[in-house]
Amino acid sequence: MVELIQRVSPGLWRYFLSSQISRSDVEDLLQDCWLRIHRSRHTYRPSDPLLPWIFAIARHTRLDGYRRRRRRESRETLVATPPEVIALGEHSAPATTGLVDMLERLPESQRDVVLMLKVSDMSMEEVARATSSTVGAIKQKAHRAYARLREMIEKEGT
Amino acid sequence: MLAGVKTDCKVVDAELDRQFAGRGSQLSLDAQRHLDECERCRTLYSYLAEEFPAAAVSREVEHHIVQTIQGSLQPVSQLRSTAAIAAQLMIVFLLIVAAVISKMKVVGLEVMNLPQLIGISTILSSGVVLLALTLAWQMRPGSLRRIPEWASVGILAASLMVGIVLLFPWKTPDAFVVRGWRCLRAGLILAVPVSLVFWFLVRRGAPLGLRSLGATVGAIAGLLAVTVLQFSCDLQDMGHLLVWHGGVLVLATLAGTLVGDCLSRFGPPFR
Numbered sequence: 001m002v003e004l005i006q007r008v009s010p011g012l013w014r015y016f017l018s019s020q021i022s023r024s025d026v027e028d029l030l031q032d033c034w035l036r037i038h039r040s041r042h043t044y045r046p047s048d049p050l051l052p053w054i055f056a057i058a059r060h061t062r063l064d065g066y067r068r069r070r071r072r073e074s075r076e077t078l079v080a081t082p083p084e085v086i087a088l089g090e091h092s093a094p095a096t097t098g099l100v101d102m103l104e105r106l107p108e109s110q111r112d113v114v115l116m117l118k119v120s121d122m123s124m125e126e127v128a129r130a131t132s133s134t135v136g137a138i139k140q141k142a143h144r145a146y147a148r149l150r151e152m153i154e155k156e157g158t
Numbered sequence: 159m160l161a162g163v164k165t166d167c168k169v170v171d172a173e174l175d176r177q178f179a180g181r182g183s184q185l186s187l188d189a190q191r192h193l194d195e196c197e198r199c200r201t202l203y204s205y206l207a208e209e210f211p212a213a214a215v216s217r218e219v220e221h222h223i224v225q226t227i228q229g230s231l232q233p234v235s236q237l238r239s240t241a242a243i244a245a246q247l248m249i250v251f252l253l254i255v256a257a258v259i260s261k262m263k264v265v266g267l268e269v270m271n272l273p274q275l276i277g278i279s280t281i282l283s284s285g286v287v288l289l290a291l292t293l294a295w296q297m298r299p300g301s302l303r304r305i306p307e308w309a310s311v312g313i314l315a316a317s318l319m320v321g322i323v324l325l326f327p328w329k330t331p332d333a334f335v336v337r338g339w340r341c342l343r344a345g346l347i348l349a350v351p352v353s354l355v356f357w358f359l360v361r362r363g364a365p366l367g368l369r370s371l372g373a374t375v376g377a378i379a380g381l382l383a384v385t386v387l388q389f390s391c392d393l394q395d396m397g398h399l400l401v402w403h404g405g406v407l408v409l410a411t412l413a414g415t416l417v418g419d420c421l422s423r424f425g426p427p428f429r
Contacts, residue, residue, distance in 0.1 A: 030219060040363075048300065056299035060366040
């Protein structure tokens with residue numbers, strides 16, 4: 001189990017980090033995700049691929065985290081002028097250029113598909129499993145994402 | 159510091175060195191402004207910042223995860239296969255239908271002719287299989303879905319509508335609202351406890367998308383009510399079946415979606 005956590009955690013870490021949130025939020029999501037994986041361990045069947053099962057839970061952990069953050073932010077009231085400093089690592093948007101920047105501009109569902117296919121090296125079927133979708137829908141999203149990326153590259157090139 | 163005043167690159171270099179050495183500390187606004195203006199410093203900062211998140215998960219976080227999980231490790235009984243779960247759900251559906259119909263008069267059965275009976279029974283039973291499979295897929299994270307949840311509900315609604323239009327004749331409505339309202343109310347009253355039963359069964363798994371789960375549970379509860387009404391209602395004409403019986407399915411699905419949506423927004427996050 002320790003080996004599993006050590007092997008899968010970096011991938012989950014990168015996955016959560018792609019949603020442009022702070023390091024501390026990523027840590028919270030990672031812990032929450034492992035706790036959920038642990039609670040739903042009875043739903044895993046050894047005959048099925050492991051990564052889609054884990055990423056399906058991770059995807060919903062991230063969604064719930066996003067909802068929680070939005071709820072928290074909507075209740076927060078600004079009591080003073082924000083300090084004139086930017087915490088390092090608290091904002092993961094250090095004006096990155098290139099492919100990473102372009103990926104960030106894709107809709108979340110398309111970005112997820114590209115990341116899982118190209119970064120996590122999952123197959124179409126595995127991505128479909130992880131995103132609770134069908135293979136056809138994944139093909140369509142990937143196609144749209146590539147078209148959009150191609151468009152962005154052409155624009156940036158001119 | 160006034161806006162627009164450029165900070166020297168060497169000063170920024172020194173500050174970056176300081177900040178990256180003590181991770182989690184803060185970068186001044188001047189340095190941040192300089193980064194916006196200077197390509198060279200921005201590239202350097204991007205490089206350093208990219209290295210930073212790519213670092214491995216911290217030992218403390220990993221240790222905390224391992225400790226929490228190891229502390230609560232207990233043997234669990236594995237969830238059955240998708241086909242077995244779907245079969246269980248179908249059996250529950252049939253048992254409830256049989257129990258409810260046994261308490262009522264099966265007037266509908268006497269009113270329908272053979273093609274109508276075969277046609278509508280085929281549509282209803284196909285709908286049960288489809289929804290039971292959809293629910294079973296949702297109970298297990300990472301399961302491969304052949305049909306999306308919304309398509310399952312859509313296919314069921316469409317096939318029921320087409321089946322009714324093709325199989326049942328149009329008659330001049332007689333006390334259309336009064337008699338129809340009675341069917342709608344009875345159907346919805348039945349759908350509420352049935353949806354609770356299915357919700358309880360589905361929670362044995364680890365459903366993730368609560369809105370789509372709510373819609374599917376609502377749809378299967380609505381379908382059960384439609385099935386009971388089909389065999390117990392003496393008004394077997396197109397208008398009545400489409401509006402009042404079909405209305406039960408639509409309203410139950412909408413109510414389920416709404417409940418699922420509320421739970422996903424305001425309810426406990428998981429299980």
